[in-house]
Structure formats: structure tokens, C-alpha cells
Amino acid sequence: MNESEMQAVAQIEAVKKQLGDDLVIFAHHYQRDEVVAWADARGDSLELSRRAAATQARYIVFCGVRFMAETAAVLARPGQHVFTPRPDAGCILADQARIAQVEAAWAALAPLTGNMVPITYVNSDVQVKGFVGRHGGATCTSANANAVLTWAFNHYQRVLFLPDQHLGYNTARRLEIPDDDIAVWDPRFPPTDLARFQRARLILWRGACNVHVRFLPADVQRVRTEHPGVMVIVHPECREDVAVLADGVGSTSYIIRTISEAPSGSVWAVGTEEHLVARLRAENPDKQVLSLKEPPPYCVNMSLTRVTDLARVLTAIVSGDKAGIVEVPAETAAAARAALDRMLEITA
Ligand code: 13P
Ligand code: SF4
Numbered sequence: 001m002n003e004s005e006m007q008a009v010a011q012i013e014a015v016k017k018q019l020g021d022d023l024v025i026f027a028h029h030y031q032r033d034e035v036v037a038w039a040d041a042r043g044d045s046l047e048l049s050r051r052a053a054a055t056q057a058r059y060i061v062f063c064g065v066r067f068m069a070e071t072a073a074v075l076a077r078p079g080q081h082v083f084t085p086r087p088d089a090g091c092i093l094a095d096q097a098r099i100a101q102v103e104a105a106w107a108a109l110a111p112l113t114g115n116m117v118p119i120t121y122v123n124s125d126v127q128v129k130g131f132v133g134r135h136g137g138a139t140c141t142s143a144n145a146n147a148v149l150t151w152a153f154n155h156y157q158r159v160l161f162l163p164d165q166h167l168g169y170n171t172a173r174r175l176e177i178p179d180d181d182i183a184v185w186d187p188r189f190p191p192t193d194l195a196r197f198q199r200a201r202l203i204l205w206r207g208a209c210n211v212h213v214r215f216l217p218a219d220v221q222r223v224r225t226e227h228p229g230v231m232v233i234v235h236p237e238c239r240e241d242v243a244v245l246a247d248g249v250g251s252t253s254y255i256i257r258t259i260s261e262a263p264s265g266s267v268w269a270v271g272t273e274e275h276l277v278a279r280l281r282a283e284n285p286d287k288q289v290l291s292l293k294e295p296p297p298y299c300v301n302m303s304l305t306r307v308t309d310l311a312r313v314l315t316a317i318v319s320g321d322k323a324g325i326v327e328v329p330a331e332t333a334a335a336a337r338a339a340l341d342r343m344l345e346i347t348a
Pocket of ligand 2: 065090091092093094123209210211212273299300301302
């Protein structure tokens with residue numbers, strides 16, 4: 001640790017002591033170890049959304065990316081304040097569904113026959129969540145996309161699924177939705193011939209996580225050749241031609257649970273963000289935990305938060321400075337909350 005990191009650690013310890021139960025620090029599993037070390041709770045998007053909805057703490061500091069801190073802000077009670085150490089940490093996937101593009105797609109698709117509902121992965125802007133809430137839809141995470149899509153098809157004839165094409169497609173495969181019932185909407189080149197969309201039950205937004213699409217079928221073939229008997233486990237943001245070759249496909253919490261419960265001596269190749277894979281390796285010394293790709297992919301936005309950023313935002317909180325506060329306009333927050341609450345109800 002260098003001098004500024006040592007100073008940051010001393011500041012974090014002092015603020016945690018001073019604020020006690022008034023402060024809670026959340027960290028996503030993709031955060032650096034130096035940040036995770038200070039978290040009161042570490043989790044995936046779903047776990048952290050649930051905790052954000054339940055905590056009584058006055059100050060919630062969210063170490064992750066912007067859409068996660070916005071979600072916590074939407075779920076916060078009056079008098080609670082959400083802060084992020086790095087307001088510039090966005091998500092390349094969320095950025096691929098801008099509200100104007102979503103509104104344009106809806107305007108083109110909604111007049112088609114049959115009622116339609118929008119569903120958005122939580123990895124989306126708060127305005128997109130608000131749009132979904134206003135149109136009777138729900139958010140989902142990688143842990144509950146099955147349940148949320150099942151709910152949607154029980155109530156509506158057609159679903160617009162935002163913004164991750166691969167999570168949508170991998171979930172559709174689990175629900176045995178045939179390819180003929182699926183169409184892909186490319187927001188950069190909005191289609192003018194809508195015949196395909198008229199026939200589709202599931203319309204997938206053409207968006208992808210630049211970290212997870214780096215895993216390729218050739219990576220699966222390579223680990224299987226180099227490590228006979230290896231179990232391949234991937235996140236559902238991975239391409240469908242990778243997911244189909246894997247032994248397991250599931251959310252961050254599914255990956256953690258599966259490997260921690262696996263027998264000693266088993267060998268795993270993991271297709272997800274490397275901060276998590278490295279931690280799994282350290283926490284499961286009796287197993288061999290490999291990265292599915294070499295060199296492994298990191299999320300640049302998740303990597304932005306350093307222990308010094310955490311110290312800075314905590315110091316700002318105690319001095320009454322609003323730097324790093326996450327504020328969502330009230331109308332957008334109420335509509336986004338409707339979409340989040342619907343998800344939490346469906347998956348309760
Ligand atoms: P989880 O929903 O599994 O936490 O994943 C969030 C994410 O950003 C994956 O890239
Ligand atoms: Fe977004 Fe992908 Fe990073 Fe997750 S890993 S925060 S989806 S860019």
C-alpha cells in the first residue's frame with residue numbers, strides 16, 4: 001500500500017466508527033478487493049437491490065456502477081441518501097439503450113397487434129426503468145430473468161426485452177421459446193419492415209456487455225482440450241454459442257454457489273468478470289478455478305473505484321458535502337420504482 005492508500009484506510013476506519021449504523025457500504029462482486037474489504041455487504045445486482053430496499057442506514061455508499069447506485073437511490077426511503085465513490089462509472093451495456101431510442105422503438109412496435117410489455121435488465125439507465133414502469137413492465141436481473149419473463153408471457157402476448165440480447169436469448173432458450181418467435185431490434189438501424197416483429201413473441205434489444213461477449217466458443221474448446229474433465233460455467237450475458245457449450249449458465253450468485261459447493265479437486269473454467277473469478281480462486285483453494293479466457297476480461301467501469309475514492313466520498317459525507325450523491329428526479333424515481341417493485345414481488 002502506498003501512502004495515499006494508507007491514509008485512505010485510516011479515513012475509512014474513522015468515518016465508519018463515527019457513523020456506525022447510519023452508514024452502510026455495498027460492493028458488487030466485480031469490485032476490486034481493496035474496496036470489497038470495506039463492504040458491509042457484497043453481492044450481485046439482485047442481492048444488493050434487496051438489501052438497499054431493506055436497510056435502515058441513513059447513508060448508503062454503493063461501490064459498483066451508476067445503474068446500481070441509481071437503483072439503490074430509487075429504492076431508498078425518505079431521509080436516506082445514496083452516494084457513489086465514482087459517479088463516472090457507467091456500464092457499456094446500459095449505454096446501448098438510450099431513452100430516446102427506447103421510445104422510438106416502442107412507438108414503432110406498440111401499434112402491432114397483440115399487447116406488449118417492456119422488460120428491462122437492471123443494467124439500464126434509470127430513465128429506461130422509468131419507461132418500463134410506466135408501461136406496466138418489470139426489471140429483471142440475471143438471477144431472475146426466467147421468472148420475470150415467465151410472468152410477462154403469462155400476462156402479455158409480446159415482450160420487448162432490454163437491453164441485453166444475450167441474456168434475453170439465453171433465457172428464451174431455457175423457457176423453450178422457439179427461434180421463430182424471436183426477433184432482434186437494432187436501435188442503431190431501426191427496421192422499417194415490421195413483418196418479422198408482427199410474428200415475434202419476444203423482441204430482443206440488440207445490446208451486449210463488452211466484457212462477457214469476449215468469451216468465444218474457441219475458449220471453451222481450448223479449456224476442454226487443456227483440462228479434460230473441466231466444468232465450464234458462464235454468466236448469461238455471454239453469447240448463446242458459448243452458453244450452449246457450457247455445463248452451467250447462471251447469475252453471479254449461481255456461479256459463486258455452484259463453485260463453493262463443488263467437490264474438492266474439481267476444475268472450473270469461469271466465463272465472467274475477472275475480479276470475481278480471482279476471488280473465487282482465492283476462496284476455493286481446494287479447487288482449481290480457471291478463467292475461461294486468457295488474458296481474462298475486466299470491466300473497466302467496475303475497476304474505476306479505488307480505496308482512495310471510497311475514502312473521499314466518506315469524508316465528504318461527514319463534512320456535509322454532496323459530492324458523489326445520487327439523485328433521481330421524483331417522477332422518474334416513482335416510475336422506475338414501480339418496475340423494480342414488480343420484479344421484487346414476482347421473485348419474492
Ligand atoms: P449480476 O446481475 O449477476 O450481478 O451481474 C451484473 C453485471 O453487471 C454483470 O455484468
Ligand atoms: Fe456493464 Fe458488462 Fe461491466 Fe456488468 S460487466 S457493469 S454489464 S459493462
